[in-house]
Amino acid sequence: MESRAITLESEHDIVVARGEVRAMAVALGFRLIDQTRLATVASELARNIVKYAGRGQVIAQPARHADGREGLRLIFEDSGGGIPNIEAAMRDGFSTGRGLGQGLPGSRRLAHEFEIESSAERGTRVTVVRWI
Amino acid sequence: MPSSTKTQISGRVVELLSARRDEILNIWIKERLESEDFRDELISKHELRQQSQQIVEMLARALQESDGSDFDHPSFDELRGFLNEISRQRAVKGYTPSENATYILSLRNVVLPILAEDFEGDTVTLVREMDHFTRLLDRMGLVMVENFIRSREEIIRQQRADMLELSTPVIKVWDKILTLPIIGTLDSRRAQMMTEALLQRIVDTGSTVAILDITGVRTMDTLVANHLIKTVTAARLMGARCILTGVSPSIAQTMVQLGIDLTEITTRAQMSDGIRLALEMIGRKVVSAAALSHLRANGATPPAQKTEQTKSES
């Protein structure tokens, strides 16, 4: 299966991103519950880009685990202003934008692998993987 | 002019494999049947012969179409696919990994003497051909082993899934009331399956109360407790209330020590208390037959029965 890159710059792109991610999860054979987890992660992290960085993209690519399992990797990247305090941003309920503050910590729980890098110069990149 | 440093198999070996196919096969099969590995309950002689013949023929074909130096070459696709299929079958049948690998590797002992015979006098070529052929067989053995292990893992995963399903019995005890007796050790996977099974049954049966009975749970830890809380919360989001029953004093103690907050979860000591509470929650009450007839005598006949009576009269 091909990787897909989806541009994120408007609220509508959030809907597109979660739809595309779900479709890929379906095609890869994820169960309904995992499709839902992945679509929700896509919605949360895509919204963060549109809301806090203005624009960016998500790359969705099939992945394979060392033990042979298939999976889906989502890379959310932007070149916005970055997150000054990642540790705080990863806490439940922390928000600088009057949100619920569950997007980042919730996405970490919904994925099997979660990585976040952020700096004022290079923006933010969040990578998540869920295995089948 | 073919370079002599490359790992490649000469046309002569290919010719040998075709010309002396039956001889090779006979020796190979005889060797197999006599070896300790052979278990005739797993494969019939006839089947063994067929498989072996196909391997030798496919090998000869692949070598004809390529120089045999590259096992990943498309000419080996057919052989690779066949080896994969054999390994899978063997994994299903219950062969051991070594039985599976020895089968292919034993072809070496059969072919090498024939090579020696044919290349007599040309030791340099013989050694080179033997080396190449051995390497090729090693690659074939590797394919067998890899796929055997992969198939076995798949089988184990499937068996585990079957067992998980059996071990999470969600039982409907009354209209709108489900029970889930949790027995044994809850690992994270099993706990997850349990939650999903329960929630699906809630939808399917339209149940609004679920009783989680942990009488059969031996050890309580944070993982199990968190899963219980997660299940209760998810059920609540769907519109069903959970009652936790069968909490032994020692498990209650552990929970408190672990700092697990169960104040939001309704608990009852016995499953029977849980069922009574569940009935109340759906607006029913267990009363004795005597009390019921007393109620009836006083004229408090339920409307449902009123209608039934009119029906039977008409």
Added chain:
Amino acid sequence: MNGSQRIPILKVGRVLVVPVQVDMDDQTVIGLQERILSELERTGARGVLIDISLLEMVDSFIGRMLSDIAAMARIMDARTVVVGIQPAVAITLVELGLELRGVDTVLNVDEGIKLLRAEFGAYGADDDEDDEFQGEWHSFGESRHHA
């Protein structure tokens, strides 16, 4: 005019019934919230029944709308009931960290109407006599709801 106009708000008795059947973008979510509140004010309805059984995903934005509607409706003396959260959505919500505290959730529309009726008689004064027994007396056999 925004995307939320595609989502109907039906008045049934004293209840607003809102069947959400499309994947909503954020503007639609905000628009829907505003429309529900202004309908509550306009009609004086006492209950809001939001049916999200067809939603395949509820993220923190939609979750927040549900909590906000419930809180605001309460101030307007109306009760909000969210209907039909699917198992996969429920598990995902819990893992995301949203428990929708303060929001009443029910399995299906029947249960929702029952809950609101217990609260104030969902369909107003036209409840028939038989309905008054609802929830007070049940036989021991099968359910007789909607018999």
